[in-house]
Amino acid sequence: MAEDDFREMLELLLNNTHEGLVICDAAGKILYFNRSYAEMYNMKQGSDFGKNIREFFPRARIPVIARTGVAEYGVIHKWKGKDLVVNRIPIKEGSKVKRVIAQVLFRDIKELKSMNEKVANLKIKVESMGAELRKFLQAKYSINDIIGDSYQAKQLKKQAAKYASSSLPILILGESGTGKELFAQAIHRMSPRSEKSFLAINCAAIPKELMESELFGYESGTFTGATQKGKIGKFEMVEGGTFFLDEIGDMPLEMQAKLLRVLEEKQITRLGGSKTIPVEFSLIASTNRNIEDMVERGTFRSDLFYRINVFVLKIPPLRDRREDVLLIARNIVASSLPGHGTEKVVFSREAESLLIQYGWPGNMRELRNVVNFAMHNLLPHESVIEPKHLPPSLFARVEDHYSKPVLLPLKRGVENREKEIIRETLRSTYGNKVAAAKLLGVSRSVLYDKLKKI
Ligand SMILES: Nc1ncnc2c1ncn2[C@@H]1O[C@H](COP(=O)(O)OP(=O)(O)OP(=O)(O)O)[C@@H](O)[C@H]1O
Numbered sequence: 001m002a003e004d005d006f007r008e009m010l011e012l013l014l015n016n017t018h019e020g021l022v023i024c025d026a027a028g029k030i031l032y033f034n035r036s037y038a039e040m041y042n043m044k045q046g047s048d049f050g051k052n053i054r055e056f057f058p059r060a061r062i063p064v065i066a067r068t069g070v071a072e073y074g075v076i077h078k079w080k081g082k083d084l085v086v087n088r089i090p091i092k093e094g095s096k097v098k099r100v101i102a103q104v105l106f107r108d109i110k111e112l113k114s115m116n117e118k119v120a121n122l123k124i125k126v127e128s129m130g131a132e133l134r135k136f137l138q139a140k141y142s143i144n145d146i147i148g149d150s151y152q153a154k155q156l157k158k159q160a161a162k163y164a165s166s167s168l169p170i171l172i173l174g175e176s177g178t179g180k181e182l183f184a185q186a187i188h189r190m191s192p193r194s195e196k197s198f199l200a201i202n203c204a205a206i207p208k209e210l211m212e213s214e215l216f217g218y219e220s221g222t223f224t225g226a227t228q229k230g231k232i233g234k235f236e237m238v239e240g241g242t243f244f245l246d247e248i249g250d251m252p253l254e255m256q257a258k259l260l261r262v263l264e265e266k267q268i269t270r271l272g273g274s275k276t277i278p279v280e281f282s283l284i285a286s287t288n289r290n291i292e293d294m295v296e297r298g299t300f301r302s303d304l305f306y307r308i309n310v311f312v313l314k315i316p317p318l319r320d321r322r323e324d325v326l327l328i329a330r331n332i333v334a335s336s337l338p339g340h341g342t343e344k345v346v347f348s349r350e351a352e353s354l355l356i357q358y359g360w361p362g363n364m365r366e367l368r369n370v371v372n373f374a375m376h377n378l379l380p381h382e383s384v385i386e387p388k389h390l391p392p393s394l395f396a397r398v399e400d401h402y403s404k405p406v407l408l409p410l411k412r413g414v415e416n417r418e419k420e421i422i423r424e425t426l427r428s429t430y431g432n433k434v435a436a437a438k439l440l441g442v443s444r445s446v447l448y449d450k451l452k453k454i
């Protein structure tokens, strides 16, 4: 580039910056100032060059900077009622100051103040949104919400409290409705992370193709269409809290490998991104599937299993701790909506014995439904829950209990028993086949096939 072109370019640049710029020699003689500077102080480019800065500003600091050689940054220069923000920088040759450059960064400190205010406002917004989000992502239940006086219940609560103090993964196993999520929340509330988020994700409920972007997030422009904007993933969102992976047995194998990598490396990369982002969380996983069996069959990765199978909380089904049934049932009555005089509602002896003898394939969830069902059936003047208020499914099961074994060829006996089990399960799910298939541990199509033969 020719020297003239370069000069012109430089002039252009200097004259089109927002900052006011002036350069003086060590004696304070003005060598140059740009257009912004001229406008600010009402001076003339060209004709005012060569004059001494003190002619314009009798108390100018530039000669002082030239003498001391010490720069000043961000100082306020009062000028005609305005507060300007200025830098004054000595340019040295060896130890001698040759020139001094002054930059006027803000024409008025108000500019700086308003910018500051904007930033401060944004900060407040972000922080309060974070607090809102954390409130939203809080665990609802604590260990006190877990009712149970049986030996197993007490042991479980003790174990949960012990696990909570660690940041290692926790695996909660148990049939459907045994209270796995309740325990996960209670563990979070007892942990040192209790002030942070509790974030739950149900692997069975998220379509396979969406799971990765849900967990890892994506950069803007990764997908076309409605999702142009980027999105933060759950791993990032949890920010040092607890990540509850519900139904981990339903996580696709490929995602399992990715999860394992996150657990090991404690960092992620958003989809479509290249930057690694550190993540911090404690994992609680749960499943009602037989996960060891899945490992053997190759449907669950053994390396991930060994990683999460450290602290295991095995919640027994309700039928294995019948002592808790009445306690929980009474608790549900007491905590249900007031207004029905519910404080005084009790169970009759017969109703209690039915509840204790029943098998509870749907566990706590089923117990909750049964009690609510009974409360609904109470007439306004009634305050004793009797067998007539309970759903018929309870009797069928109990009758089974007393029925004498009939001698049959094994195959027929097994078939008959299978039919009974299917019928009972359907009764307990109020005819919901999807739920029944889940309880029976078979696929929906297998259940439909079997139903055809009943
Ligand atoms: N010990 C308990 N005391 C009182 N209520 C309980 C207890 N355990 C569970 N519940 C209640 O039972 C219901 C089911 O609990 P939760 O959702 O935690 O079960 P889950 O094991 O996660 O079931 P699923 O495998 O179907 O997801 C909830 O309404 C919960 O409040």
Ligand SMILES: [Mg+2]
Pocket: 180, 181, 246
């Ligand atoms: Mg659950």
